[in-house]
Amino acid sequence: MPKRKADEEGSGGEEEERGATTTDDGETGKRSSANTGAAAGSSSGSSSKKAKKQSDGSGVSNKIELGNKKFVDVREFKGKIYVDIREYYEKDGEMRPGKKGISLSTEHWEVLKENMDDINAKVEELSG
Template identity: 60%
Template sequence: MPKSKEFIDSSDDSDVERPKAKKAKSQEKKSKESSSSSKKGEDEHKFEISRTRFVNVREFKGKVLIDIREYYEAGGEMKPGKKGISLSVDQWNKLKEVMDDVDESIKQF
């Protein structure tokens, strides 16, 4: 006599496969959750400046970079493109220092 109610009729293949499907779905769900949580952590430091342009603060080879990049859509996801620039923290601070001068130049146009 079977111990589980799911396996009462062993001649029915659908009952036999159900536990495997449930297991696969739960593994798939865990996989999606872990990838979405890692993306969530990445998005924490990503700031939209237009529909396809973002500023992203990230670490690369032990250095903090401020990445200003154009993105494109592929397979329902926004992915970084080739067009962009990565600034070191020193370069970012210098850019902030000249921001008022840049604003004045913009007004002259």
């Protein structure tokens, strides 16, 4: 079987390291450092129940910290808007998006919001 160009260049895992995401419609996109670099100074080990907003350095909050290095971000990729729920990791003092997460299109985000009452009821039912 012939080698793929990526195999020859040895760049097979670079997209994952840089935070490549696969969206719910199959597109693969790379997150720019402008979206991820601002959270570098934050310690997300807090046990606070309130979500914290992270700044991108321009004074604009763009990420909401859920705790345990998990963030919600709204971003644009190829002209489409996505709600990105993702776990981050720290590398070289900078917070970077990991592979664990999901990017929801605005359509799927709306479906999730519409079903929030049912989801909350299930959580209550299972939690006792």
